[in-house]
Amino acid sequence: MEEEEKRTVETAFVRVDRENPDAATMALAGEIIRQGGLVAFPTETVYGLGGDALNPDASRKIYAAKGRPSDNPLIVHIADMEALAPIAAEVPEAARRLAAAFWPGPLTMIFPKTDLVPTATSGGLSTVAVRMPNHPVALALIRASGGYIAAPSANASGRPSPTRAEHVREDLNGRIDMILDGGPVEIGLESTIVDFTEDVPMVLRPGFVNLQMLRDVLGEVRTDPAILDANAGKNLRPRAPGMRYRHYAPKAPLLIVEGPAERVTERINCLAAEDVARGLSVGIIAAAETAGLYPVGRVRDIGSRSTDEEIARHLFEVLRDFDEEGVDKIYSEAFDTPRLGMAIMNRLLRAAGHRVLEV
Numbered sequence: 001m002e003e004e005e006k007r008t009v010e011t012a013f014v015r016v017d018r019e020n021p022d023a024a025t026m027a028l029a030g031e032i033i034r035q036g037g038l039v040a041f042p043t044e045t046v047y048g049l050g051g052d053a054l055n056p057d058a059s060r061k062i063y064a065a066k067g068r069p070s071d072n073p074l075i076v077h078i079a080d081m082e083a084l085a086p087i088a089a090e091v092p093e094a095a096r097r098l099a100a101a102f103w104p105g106p107l108t109m110i111f112p113k114t115d116l117v118p119t120a121t122s123g124g125l126s127t128v129a130v131r132m133p134n135h136p137v138a139l140a141l142i143r144a145s146g147g148y149i150a151a152p153s154a155n156a157s158g159r160p161s162p163t164r165a166e167h168v169r170e171d172l173n174g175r176i177d178m179i180l181d182g183g184p185v186e187i188g189l190e191s192t193i194v195d196f197t198e199d200v201p202m203v204l205r206p207g208f209v210n211l212q213m214l215r216d217v218l219g220e221v222r223t224d225p226a227i228l229d230a231n232a233g234k235n236l237r238p239r240a241p242g243m244r245y246r247h248y249a250p251k252a253p254l255l256i257v258e259g260p261a262e263r264v265t266e267r268i269n270c271l272a273a274e275d276v277a278r279g280l281s282v283g284i285i286a287a288a289e290t291a292g293l294y295p296v297g298r299v300r301d302i303g304s305r306s307t308d309e310e311i312a313r314h315l316f317e318v319l320r321d322f323d324e325e326g327v328d329k330i331y332s333e334a335f336d337t338p339r340l341g342m343a344i345m346n347r348l349l350r351a352a353g354h355r356v357l358e359v
Helices: 002-006 023-034 056-066 093-102 136-145 165-172 211-218 261-277 308-325 341-351
Strands: 012-015 039-041 048-052 075-077 107-112 127-131 178-181 192-195 202-205 254-258 282-286 298-301 329-333 356-358
Touching: 023 039, 023 048, 023 136, 023 178, 039 136, 039 165, 048 056, 048 136, 093 107, 093 211, 165 178, 165 308, 254 261, 254 341, 261 282, 261 329, 282 308, 298 308, 308 341
Parallel strands: 012 178, 039 178, 075 127, 107 192, 254 329, 254 356, 282 298, 282 329
Antiparallel strands: 039 048, 107 127, 192 202
C-alpha cells in the first residue's frame, strides 16, 4: 500500500538530442525544477535526479522519491564557475586548480557551505558537494532551471545506478515529474569526490578522475579508508554520497571472488555448478579474458581488463540485467585494474555488502 501511495505523479518521458537538446523541452524541464518539481536527466557519469538545490522542499522530494536516508548529502550541480562563490564559503587555490583541469567533468568537490544552501540539501552538514557535469543536456537543464540543481543518481536508493533512461523509469516512474532520455551515458560510474575541508585533500569516493590524475595536479592527496574497508567510519555521519549505506545492490546476493585468475575461475565454476545442481539460476560477471572459461551459469563479459573504462561503463547495467533475468545468485571476479580498479571495486564491494571470498 505504501508503494502505491508513492506512485501518484504522471511522469513524462521525453527523448532529447544529446548534442542539441530542444530549447522548448529544456525550458519546460527547467520550469518544472523552478516550481519545485523533479526531473531526471543524463550526465556523463550516470543519470541524475534533479531538483532545485536552494529549495529545501525540493530536496526533501528527492529523498522521498528515492527512499534515500535524509542524512546522505546531495551533490549540487552548476554550469559555470561564477555559480560556485554564492554556495561555497571557501574555495582553496588547490580546488581551483582541479576545477581548471577537470571541470566540466566527473569530479565533485566538497567545501564549507554558505547559508544559501539549505541543510536539507547538504544532509544536515555544514559543507556542500559541488560538481559541473560535462554533458550538453545536463548543462542546458542547469541553466534553464536557475543555476543550481541538487542531483543524486536517479535510482531507488540502494539499487544499481542508472546508465540509461529506461533504468530510471524502472525505479522512479510515477514518483517524479519528467525523465529526459539522452541515451546511454559515457562513463557509467559516479563522479570522483574530493573533500577540501581537510588539511590535505581527501578522496571520499573514487571515480573516473583517479588518484594519480589528482596527484598530478595537486601533489599530496589522501584517500579515505572507507573506500574499500567495510568497517572504516561505519558509525560516522556520511560526509559524501555513498559513504555509509549499502549501494548499487542487485536483488540477488553477490559474492566477489578474489585471487589468481586460475583459482578464481576454478572456485566460481565449483560454486556455480553446486548452485545449478540445486536448481538455482546463477549469474557470473567476468572479464573478456576469462568469460569463456565458465561452462555453467549466465556469463556476462563485462569488458577487457586492458580497457577498464569498458568494465566501468557496463557494471551497473549488468547488475540490472541480472535483476531483470531473476537470477538467484551472482558471482563476480575482482577487477583490480590499474586505472579505474579502485572505483570499480568500490562499487562492487558496496553492491556485494563487502562479501569477498579470497582464493
